[in-house]
Amino acid sequence: MHKNWALFPKTILTAVVTAVLSACATNVGTVNQAAAPAIATPAPVPLPAAPIPEQPSTAVMPETGNTCISNVAFPNFPQQYQERMQGIACHLQERDGLPASYVIPTLQDASFNARAVALMTPPPPSATPAPPYPWWRYRNRFLRQNRLSQGVQFWRDHVALLQAVSQKYGVPGPILMGILNIETGFGSFQGGFSVLNSNLSLALALPGRRRFFLHQTAETLKLAQRLGVSPGTLQGSQAGAMGMSQFLASSYLRYGVTWNDPPGGPMPNLWQSPADVLASTANFFRGHGWQPGQPVLGRVSGDQGADVAPFLQGKHPLAQLRAAGIQPETASRLPGSTPVGLLRLQTERGPTLFIAYPNFYAIMGYNPSTYYSATVWAYAEAIKRVING
Secondary structure, three states: OHHHHOOOHHHHHHHHHHHHHHHHOOOOOOOOOOHHHHHHHOOEEEEOOOOOOOOOOOOOOOOOOOOOOOOOOOOOOOHHHHHHHHHHHHHHHHHHOOOHHOOOOOOOOOOOOOHHHHHHHOOOOOOOOOOOOOOHHHHHHOHHHHHHHHHHHHHHHHHHHHHHHHHHOOOHHHHHHHHHHHHHHHOOOOOEEEEHHHHHHHHHHHHHHHHHHHHHHHHHHHHHHOOOOHOOOOHOOOOEEEEEEEEEEHHHHHOOOOHHHHOOOOOOOOOOOOHHHHHHHHHHHHHHOOOOOOOOOOEEEEOOOOOOOOHHHOOHHHHHHHOOOOOOOOOOOOOOEEEEEEEEEEEOOOEEEEEHHHHHHHOOOOOOOOHHHHHHHHHHHHHHHHOOO
C-alpha cells in the first residue's frame, strides 16, 4: 500500500489508489477471541437541541433498527457527518454485535482526519492525458541499490526463519521479502495514522468506498478487542493498513498467525515481530491459492509471429497458448489445463510478453495491480541473484 502519492504520475495514480483501497482480503475467518479489555465509558455527549442538518449525499447509510444507542454527538467530527456517525454507531452495534458501551465512547474519542481523505482521494481526470507510465520505471523504484541492500541485511538477519516459514507454507522467502520491500521498506516506514480515524474518515468522505471502510472500521474495533488495546492506539497508513506487511484489520483477523505458537495463543504482532509477519504473509498467500513449487511469471520465448491479441485479456489454458506458438523461455511441468494469463509489460527493451501463472494471481490477492505483482516477482528474482552471488 503506497504512501507517497505525489511521486506517482497522474496516469497511474488513480489505478494505484484503487489498488490500495482493495489490497488484502476483507473476509474475516474464525479467530480465537481473547477477553475484551476493560473500557472506561464516559458519559455520552448529548446532541444539541437544534437538529443538525443532513448534507446532500448520494450515499445512503445502511438501514438500522431502533435497538441501538446513537442519539449522541461525536465532537471531533464535522457537523455534516453527525447523522452519518450515528448511523455508523448503530451499524456497529446491530450488524457487528459490538456493545454500545464499547462503540459510543470509542467513536466519541475518534476524530475526522482530512489529510487521510486528501491522500486517498484520486485526482480528477486530466483533459490532456500524459503518456502511459511504463512498468519498468515503477519496478525500478523498488529495485534501487538501497532496497537490495536492505533485503540482503534482512536475509542475513532472518535466513533460518525465512527458510522455516517457506518450508511450512510453501511460499519462497524472496517472494515474502518482495512484499515487505514494497509495503514498508522492511518495516522502516509503517505509517503514523490512527487506523480507526482513517477508516471512519474514509467511510464518511468517499461515498464509493463507504461500505468497504465501514467494514474495516468494524474489524478495527474487533481487532483492538482481541489485542487488548484501545482502538485509537492502532497505527498504520492513511488507508488503514498496519504493520510491516500492511495488513488491513480484516486480513489481520483472518490470516494473522503467531509463528510456532499453538492455536489459542497470543495474537500475532505484525508491527514488531518478523516471525509473525512472515508467517502471516505466507498464510495470506496460501489462503489465496499459492501453489508451492510453481512459477510466478515467465518471459515468452522470442517473437515467433504468434497472434497474441486473443490472449491478452483474461485467463486461458496453458495448452492453448502453446498451441498458438506462445512458449515460455523456461519450460514448466504444469499441465496444459493450468489457467494462465498473458501480459504485455513495458521493459527497458520495449513491450515484453510474460506468461502469468496461478501464483502471480495469488500475489494479486494482496494488491490487484499487475505492476505490483510483477514487481514483487522482479524483486524476488533480483534478491536471489544478489544473495547467491
